[in-house]
Amino acid sequence: MLWLVIGGIGCGKSAFADELAIAVGREGIRLSCPSFPYGEAAEHPEGRSETGFFRTMSEADGTLPEKIDAINMESNFYRAERRVVVVDSLSGWLRASFARTEAQGTIDEAFRFEAxxxxxxxxxxxxxxxxxxxxxEEPAIGLAPAALELEYAGRLAEANRVLLRASHAVYRVTAGMAVEMKGYRIQERNETK
Incomplete structure (x- = not known):
């Protein structure tokens, strides 16, 4: 089951994602990226909380797809219903990927690998x-965007659309308040009409 939490920078997405994880599971694995712009990963306590929710932490680094696959493959069938994985954030991971690409120097080869x-x-x-x-995040670009910025915005927008279609529920967070955009109470419009 996929939940998507979307919003601008610094709007409270991470805090809402943590609350959502506690509401839908009994234990969580948090895969964290550094916050914008390339800062430290946010501090989230590891271990059991006062509500009984147990959390483990890992860095959402260049091996993120392998980590998600490993969690998926190694999960005990009976524990899978209790466990929630939080990826915070996909946009931060892509931003770090672009930073790695720039650092490698040969942009074309690095772009292909990172893509x-x-x-x-x-x-x-x-x-x-x-x-x-x-x-x-919702991708935003400036008035005179560079090629790298356009590539970032395009990749993120496409991924957001794909994940939105596949998600069970979508929440948009603005100034700490989450609004359900797709979920239990909101029906998706019929695309065939």
Whole structure:
């Protein structure tokens, strides 16, 4: 089951994703990226909380698709219903991927490698058989965007559309308040009419 949490930078997406994970599961695995712009990963306590929710942490680094696949394959069938994986955030992971690409120097080869890794990440999320909460941003670009910025916005927008269609519920967070955009109470419009 996939939940998508979307919104702007610094709007409270991570806090809402944590609350959602506690509401839908009994234990969680948090895969965290550094916050914008390339800062430290947010501090989230590991271990059992006062509500009984147990959380483990891992970095959402270049091996993110492999980590998601490993969690998916190694999950005990009976524990899978209790476990929630939080990917915070997909946009942060893509931003870090672009930073790695720039650091490698040969942009064309690095772009191809990172594009393949990006597709692996999206496929790993879509193939996940348990409960997964994905935090992402809405791509925004400036008035005179560079080629790299346009590529980032295009990849993120496409991934957001794919994940939105596949998700069980979508929440948009603005100033700490989450609004359900797709879920239990909102029906998707019929695309064939």
């Amino acid at each position: 393949a890794k990006w597709q692996q990440t999206i496929q790993a999320i879509l193939a996940f058989e348990g409960r997964i909460v994905v935090v992402t």
